[in-house]
Amino acid sequence: MSDFKIGLREQNSVHILELKGYLDAHTAPKLEEALQNLLGSSRYNIVVNCKDLSYISSAGLGVFMAFIEDVRKHSGDIKLTNMSPKVYNVFDLLGFPLLYEIFKEEQDAITRFFDKSKNPSSTLQ
Amino acid sequence: MIKLRRFFYIGGAFLLLLIKFTIDVISKNVVLETGGVSLLRELSVIGAFLLLYLAFSTAMGRREHAPVRRLGVLLIVTYGVLIASIGFGLTSVAGFDRKNFSLLPLDYPTLFLASVSSVMLGLFSVLAIRLLRDLVLFQRRKGTQRNFLLLGVAIAATGASVLMLRPLQDSAATTIFFIIAVILAIINAFRLPWIVYLTKREKVYTLVYSLLLFFAYTALNVMLAREGSLREALLYYSYPLTEVATLTAIFGNIYAGMAFVSTLFHLPTAEAFDRKRSEVTSLHNLGRLITQVFDFNELVDTVTAMTLQVCEAKSCWLELVRGDQPSGAAGSVVPSSVRVVAMKHIAPAEIEQLHQAEGESLRDEVIRRRTPLVIDDILREPRFLHLKKAKSSIASIVVMPLVSHNALVGILYATKDTSYGFLKDDVDVISAFADQATVAIENSRLINESIERERLIREMMLAQEMQRKLLPQSVPVYATLEIAAVSTPAFEVGGDYYDFVALDDGRLGIVVGDVSGKGVPAAFYMSEVKGIFQSLSRMYPSPRDFLVRANEVLMGTVDRHSFISLLFAILDVRTGGLTIARAGHCPMLLVSAEKVSYIRPGGMGLGLSGDALFAKSLQEQNVELREGDVCVFYTDGITEARCGEDEFGYDRLLECTRGAKHLTADGIKEEVLSSVRRFVEERANEDDITLVVLKWHGDRGRELNA
Structure with missing residues (x-):
């Protein structure tokens, strides 16, 4: 129903997905495809920037769940950044902050990838 | 009836011919002056053959014989007559004496033979006219019938013109009528439309038949035209009959010739015609077939x-x-x-x-x-x-x-x-x-x-009915509290769930849940959650313990990108003590006399993480309900109900409930629902919506009931 767009950037071999608009059951396949493409070409360091994401439904959250296991198996990660309070609330209700690293700023997430020595690869234990 | 009539026709004809024969025998050696006896003799002949024509007509009736078959019959009869005529010609009889423009048989065998051959030719002419008539009148148009009638009239006129003449006399009128009849015969012989519609095979038959018929008729005509014994016999027997038989034979001759030529020209295109016709038939049949598409x-x-x-x-x-x-x-x-x-x-x-x-x-x-x-x-x-x-x-x-x-x-x-x-x-x-x-x-x-779609719709209706039965059919009734509940799927079936369970020690378990996604897959998980809730909630009477156990069970079945949020509350219906645990679900709204708040203990959704992380995240929260307190359990279909960019949200839910808190539980439920409906401007809900409202009356409620 509503528009949903994905932008893809790369910085220091970290791939940044920029989500824009409404992520729900209708648009979730787009994100699924984008993540599938990254995994297909063995890119496992992924940052999802949610700056312009105005809504996320449970189906949208499901997309991250579908890929995280694979990504972490290849010692990569999906990190989330720049969420609006409303979007954060949805993640928070479901307990996603326990499963994913969520940052205020995109740059923090990127540097975190090269900071592994200080911190174990993920908070998920 | 027809048989009887035919019997009269044939009987009458036979009688008339007998009269005629008797007259001939008696007046064997007499030249009859054109007078009474002579007229009687001719009229008997005309009468007899008219009756025979009628008899043939009734015999053929309305049956439609194929043109080729008619031609075949005519061919056989013609050859029969031809052979018989030749046979009669070869029979040695005395012959006729010519006297005063009249013919007199020299002996009785001559008379007898002349009578037999004349009757045979007469019969043949009648039959031939009858057979050819239907061919000429095939697909008749306005002029067709008239032309054929004129031919008949011309032949009759030729016959009538010699009625008062002696056999060897001639008249100008006869010649004129004769020529007119021949011209009309030629005109009528162009009526061959039946040939076009024959199949190729039939056309070949027609070609052969018409050629043989043409030869037979030519031979017959030669015999009739020659001053031979056949013509003499006919002339002696009846002058009008001679003329009629001759003209009929000429017509037959021309018609057979025309049929041959016409068929010959049609033959090369016969195959194409056949094919076109079968194409048309097939396309026509297929056109009809379009309506018979069920098999x-x-x-x-x-x-x-x-x-x-x-x-x-x-x-x-x-x-x-x-x-x-x-x-x-x-x-x-x-x-x-x-x-x-x-x-x-x-x-x-x-x-x-x-x-x-x-x-x-x-x-x-x-x-x-x-x-x-x-x-x-x-x-x-x-x-x-x-x-x-x-x-x-x-x-x-x-x-x-x-x-x-x-x-x-x-x-x-x-x-x-x-x-x-x-x-x-x-x-x-x-x-x-x-x-x-x-x-x-x-x-x-x-x-x-569309039949399949119908079937699927019926299946979905069934599924919807089944799912409705998975939800509580009524709310539990207690003296100390009121409960109202509703759940509406966005599609036929959905992933929302609510349920109640009365625990043994007099406490009430309330659960509200939401499976990620919508439709059929969500409905399957929902029914699984129902099974888990009904079986585990009694064994693990602490909300937290129940959810930890439920998560373990669900981790094995829920697929990776699905999860379930549940809110489980246990209420002591005697004291109003409420314990809540929340597995990723929307927080419970509590509206009490002094404040309004969302109760949100920590906890992640079921099916997201199977290890200790889930248990670690899960907290319990206790609330003591006071008289008039309202608890609202719901799914995100309420808070995320959308109108354009805007969501119904937590604040609207809170305000709406606070405004309605003095109402009954059912009244509050209705108020929230209608407020959501107003917000989305009466559009159908995009997500499953579930709402459970609990109003605590405590001791006052008990007093009221008592």
């Missing part, structure tokens, strides 16, 4: 059978292209999606053999090109060399794509065992035929699809 197998069988018929092919088969991808890209239809649905006079092995070409097969080519293919001599094409080795009976082939709305529906094949077997005409007609078949097949498919 798909019958339909495709008829399509192949008719293709054979329209182009006289040796074998024919129909392949349907499955999966309606509009194969825009070259060869995007995979071969496995094409299957043979009907075949005639060919084995599946032969079809497979044809498709195993060296290089591109005909099937692939027609899928790629989407245009009809005509291979005139298949054995000359290098890619089909293997067919030669296999001694295939296919020499030429037409491959016709069935295209509907730019999508390839099927492929129709027709083969012949002669090279260059298909003319342009054949290809055109198969093409026209293929168009009709496409429509019929598409219709059939659409009907079957």
Whole structure:
């Protein structure tokens, strides 16, 4: 129903997905495809920037769940950044902050990838 | 009745002929003056043959005999008469004496023989007119009947004009009438429309019959025209009959000749005519077939059978292209999606053999090109060399794509065992035929699809009914509290769930949950959650313990990108003590006298993480309910109900409930629902909506009830 767009950037071999608009059951396949493409070409360091994401439904959250296991198996990660309070609330209700690293700023997430020595690869234990 | 009438006709005719014969015998040696006896003699003859004509007419009745059969009958009779006439001519009798323009038989055998041959010729003339009449009047138009009637009148006039004459006399009037009759005979002989509609086979028969008939009639006419014994016998017997018989024979002669010539000209086009006619019939039949599309197998069988018929092919088969991808890209239809649905006079092995070409097969080519293919001599094409080795009976082939709305529906094949077997005409007609078949097949498919859709709708209705039964049919009733609950799926079935369980120690368990996603998959998980809740909630009476255990169970079944949020509350219905644990679900709204707040203990959704992380995240929170407190449990269908960019949200839910807190639980429920409905401007809800409202009355409620 509503528009949903994905932008893809790369910085220091970290791939940044920029989500824009409404992520729900209708648009979730787009994100699924984008993540599938990254995994297909063995890119496992992924940052999802949610700056312009105005809504996320449970189906949208499901997309991250579908890929995280694979990504972490290849010692990569999906990190989330720049969420609006409303979007954060949805993640928070479901307990996603326990499963994913969520940052205020995109740059923090990127540097975190090269900071592994200080911190174990993920908070998920 | 008809039989009786016919009996009278024949009997009357016989009687009249007997009278005539008697007169002849008595006056054997007398030249009759044109007087009473003579007139009686002629009138008996005319009367007799008129009656016989009527008798023939009733015998033939209204039965429609095929023209060729009529011709055949006439042919046999004509040859019979001809042979008999020759026989009579060879019989040695004394003959006639000519005296005073009259003929007198020299002995009784002459008289007898003359009578018999004349009656025979008379009968023959009557029969011939009767048989030819129906041919002439075939597909009659206004003038047709008139012309034939005029011919009859002219023949009758010729006969009448000699009524008062002696056999050897002549008159100018007779000659004029005779010529007019011959002209009319020629005009009537052009009436041959029946030939056009004969099949080729019938035309060949007609050609032979009419030629033989022409010869027979010519011979007969020669005998009638010559001053021989036959003519003398006839003249002696009856002058009018002679004229009528002669003119009838002339008409028969001309008609047979015309029929021969006309058939000869029609013969070269006979095959084309046959084919056109069978094309028209087949297309007509297929047109009717379009309405009979319920039996798909019958339909495709008829399509192949008719293709054979329209182009006289040796074998024919129909392949349907499955999966309606509009194969825009070259060869995007995979071969496995094409299957043979009907075949005639060919084995599946032969079809497979044809498709195993060296290089591109005909099937692939027609899928790629989407245009009809005509291979005139298949054995000359290098890619089909293997067919030669296999001694295939296919020499030429037409491959016709069935295209509907730019999508390839099927492929129709027709083969012949002669090279260059298909003319342009054949290809055109198969093409026209293929168009009709496409429509019929598409219709059939659409009907079957709509039947299938109907079935699915019925299944979904059933599923909806089943799911409704998974939800509580009524709310529990206690003196100290009121409960109201509602759940509406966005589609037929949904993933929302709420339930109650009365625990043994007098406490009440309340659960509200939401499965990620919507529709059928969500509904399956929802029913699983119901099973887990009903079985585990009694064994693990602490909300936290229950959710930890439920998560363990669900981790094994829920697929990776699905999860379930649950809110589980246990209320002590005696004291109002409420314990809540929340597994990723929307927080509970609590509206009490002094404040309004969301109760949100920590906890992640079920099915997200199977390890200790889930248990670690999960907290319990306790609330002591006071009189008049309202608890609202709900799913995100309420808070995320959308109107454009805006969501109903937590604040609106809170405000709306606070405003309605003085109402009954049911009243509060209705107020929230209608407020959501107003917010989305009466649009159908996009998500499943569930709402459970609990109003605590405590001791006051008990007093009221007491």
